[in-house]
Amino acid sequence: MSEELKNELPNEETPKEEKNGALRWLKIGGILAAIAGCSALALTALNLLTAPVIEANNAAKEAGGYKEVFADCVAVSEEVAIEGNANLSSYLVAYSDSGKTQQIGFIYKSNLIPVQSYGNIQALVGISGSADAPILGKVYLVANTLSYKAQFEDGYVTPYNANPTEETLAATKCGATYGAEALKAIINSARDHFSSIGDDFQENLEQDILDIFGEGSAYHVAYSETSNVSGTTYVKKAYRFFEDETITGEIGRLYSAKYKSEGGDLYLTVGLSGTSEEVQYQKLSITKNxxxxxxxxxxxxxxxNAAPGETSLASTSDDYTKAIQAMVQEAVVTFKADPLLSCSSYFENMVSSASSYSEPTVLAEEKGKETLDTGYDYVMRYWSLYSDAEKTNEIAKVYKVRAVLDTVNSRGVPLTSDTTFLVTVSGEKTDPIVGKLKLLKNETNNPYKSSDGKPIIEGYVDSYPEGSSANATYSMNVVKSGIDHAVSLYGAM
Amino acid sequence: MATNTIARSQHKENFLNPIWKANPLFILLLGTCPALGVTTTVENAIGMGILFTFVLVGSSVLVSLLRKIIPEEIETPAFILIIATFVTIVKMLSEAFLPELYSGLGVFISLLVVNCIVLGRAEAFAKKNGVLDSLLDALGNGVGYLLAITSIALIREILGTGTITFGAVFTFLPKIVLPILKFDGVDLSIPLFAKPAGAFIVFGVIEAIIGVFTLRKAEKEAAAKREAILAAQKAKAAALAAEKAKTAEAAGKEDK
Incomplete structure (x- = not known):
């Protein structure tokens, strides 16, 4: 090949040069691999040293976290793993005693959740209450490496822990919204899990009523309201019973109490009525044993149950009967702290000279109900009030009246109202005197206010009889009709 | 002997320059992200400064040691690998032995991997210089950065919380809370300074002060330089005049 031709050919590497180039790249790769290998060895060795310390630190931190979640947590159960949940890794049962007999609630441990590119969070979440009505508890951050750490903790975690409710849970716009949303998802997962595994709180209210108050009692499931009780050891729910469908005039209460121990569970329903000064103990019903x-x-x-009362609770010896005693006593304390709102509790204010009252006389619909053009009034029941404890000198009668306004059109606004109140009538049958009124319930869509700025029916009732003619509306006409009906019944008796 | 003196002077300059004249944060404006993020408390800043110095010294020394082995083609990945190793070491050690500091600094420890001072010193200095020089340069940069972020944190903690707390992060110390702006029920703190906006304000004010002093110094130096040039010119003119006079005198003598 001539020298000229050689110069015209492209500048290709000879096989020897190619081999040298490959060797060079092999060498470069080898150097990088060696550095990476040394690095991996160093980190592995260090990990062997630090891993047990980090694990112990985390365990200590978690143990401290249990107390942050439930302040009275003394012991916890074994950790139970949760499979297939993106947010949660496990849960434990928290107890308020070292013997693990008094359950407080569940503590859920989350996975380490990445929050966009801002870092990770891991939390402990407390959930208590019952499966169908879980109560949100506090959270404790086991790990928080978010770059917006302070905003996340100050803006979301602290307000939530101060008041763990749906409102604080939903308030995620805090300057660290992604972190807050991630924590909210963890809390919701914990609540869902708590509800799904169930707290096997066996409830059969109808059976409880039958067991405690007997057949034909005034207690009906339809006339009841259920609420959760928090801040107590055993008592978890309260069932308030009312005298009729208006859900006014409370007549008694049942409390569901739970005792959980490693030796088994004992759930009771405790019946109580009367007043906070004079509690009437009712029977107990075992719902789980x-x-x-x-x-x-x-x-x-x-x-x-043969003789319900404080004295029957006194003779206890073993742990379980002591637990029954504690459950009943806690129910009584809860009852005293939130006394019954019975109709009779208002009598003293309505007729100051009354010192006793009769059992109520219940009027059937055909006798007490009066149909009006715009609705109806219904004198549901009445009580006789006496000036003496022997109930010999009757001084007044108190009528419970329901006044219902069916939908009427007022200046283009469809108005309805459903008002229940007590009214006092006294004096001669021929010349009855209408006394004080007490509003028990007022459900209305009437947007107008009375002259004193109160919602219109409250204003009318509170100022009755002085303001009876002022600001007359359809609703007040129905109320007035109910009062007149009670007065006419007084005269006829 | 003269060589030794020059070398010592060079070592001193390598160490002291980054602390004051070429401070990585205040003068070169590098590493501002953690400087704004972790300076809520003095303890956090000191902790960050120490961890940063450890990573910087370790990586610079190792890069310097390996500078003749690491081929040019893989310099950057190799440096990042070395830095990441030191950051992981720091992360593991702090999580094990200073959990409060680890929790307090959060993601900023991991972010040291991409800190421009660390990679910058490896690229600009350690790969071209010996181990001792690299060590001193890294140490100087580390101390300079530590002092810079601690000064920001000092101002922010005092103004933002009204107190200075010791022992909350370094739990081996007794917990001390010094009420500087809180006394007799009076709280003069401004919470804004504990928030990110406060970090920007403090950093901006410090930069402005440094800018004013630097400008004044530069003006003074320029004025001194001008004066020196003028003096030199005057001296030169005087010398020329004297020369001329001397020449004229000599010519007069010849005429005679």
């Missing part, structure tokens, strides 16, 4: 000495427990409850 898996304790080892279940026969003893049933015998104790049967003995108590």
């Amino acid at each position: 898996t304790v080892t000495e279940s026969n003893d427990v049933e015998a104790y409850v049967a003995a108590y």
Whole structure:
């Protein structure tokens, strides 16, 4: 090949040069691999040293976190793994005693959740209450490496922990919204899990009513309201019973109490009525009994039910009967702290000279109900009030009246109202005197206010009889008709 | 002997320059992200400064040691690998032995991997210089950065919380809370300074002060230089005049 031709050919590497180039790149790759290998070895060695320390630190931090979640947590159960949940890794049961007999709630442990590119969070979440009505508890951050750490904690976690409710849970716009949304998802997952595994709180209210108050009692499931009780050890729910469908005039209460121990569970329903000064103990009903000495427990409850009262609780010896005593006593304390809102509780204010009152006389619909053009009024029941404890000198009668306005059109606005109130009538039958009114319930869509700025029916009732003619509306006409009906019944009796 | 003196002077300059004249944060404006993010408390800033110095010294020394082995083609990945190793070491050690600091600094520890001072010193200095020089340069940069972020944190913690707290992060110390702006029920703190906006304000004010002093110094130096040039010119003119006079005198003598 001529020298000229050689110069015209492209500048290609000879096989020897190619081999040298490949060797060079192999060498470069080898150097990088060696550095990476040394690095991996160093980190592995260091990990062997630090991993147990980090694990111990985390365990100590978590143990401290249990107390942050439930302040009275003394012991926890074994950790139970949760499979297939993106947010949660496990849960534990928290107890308020070292013997693990008094359950407070569940503590859920989340996975380490990445929050966009801002870092990670890991939290402990407390959930208590019952499966169908879980109560949100506090959260504790086991890990928080967010770059907006302070905003996240100050803007979301602290307000939530101060008041763990749906409102604070939903308030995620805090300057660290992604972190807050991630924590909200963890809390919601914990609540869902708590509801799904169930707290096996066996409830059969109808059976409880039958067991405690007997057949034909005034207690009906339809006339009840259920609420959760928080801040207590055993009592978890309260069922308020009312005298009629208006859900006014409370007549008694049942409390669901739970006792959980490693020896078994004991759930009770405790019946109470009367006043905070004079509590009337009702019977107990066992809703769950898996304790080892279940026969003893049933015998104790049967003995108590024969004569319900404080004295029947006194003679206790073993743990389970002591637990029954504690559950009843806690129910009584809860009852006293939130006394019954019975109709009779208003009598003293309505007729100051009254010192006793009769049992109520219930009027059937055909006798007490009066149909009007715009609705109806219904004198539902009445009580006789006496000036003496022997109930010999009647001084007044108190009528419970319901006044319902069916939909009427007022200046283009469809108005309805459903008002229940007590009215006092006294004096001669031929010349009855209408006394004080007490509003028990007022459900209306009437947007107008009375002259004193109160919602219109409250304003009318509170100022009755002085303001009876002022600001007359359809609703007040129905109320007035109910009062007139009560007065006419007084005269006819 | 003269060589030794020059070398010592060079070592001193390598260490001291980054602390004051070429401070990485205040003068070169590098590493501002953690400087704004972790300076809520003095303890956090000191902790960050120490971890940063450890990573910088470790990586610079290792880069310097390996500078003749690492081929040019893989310099950057190799440096990042080395830096990442030191950052992971720091992360593991702080999580194990200073959990409060680890929790307090959060993601900023991991972010040291991409800190421009660390990679910058490896690229600009350690790969071209010996181990001792690299060590001193890294140490100087680390101390300079530590002092810079601690000064920001000092101002922010005092103004933002009204107190200075010790022992909250370094739990081996007794917990001390010094009430500087809180006394007799009076709280003069301004919470804004504890928030990110406060970091920007403090950093901006410090930069402005440094800018004013730098400008004045530059003006003074320029004025001194001008004066020196003028003096030199005057001296030159005087010398020329004297020369001329001397020449004229000599010519007069010849005429005679």
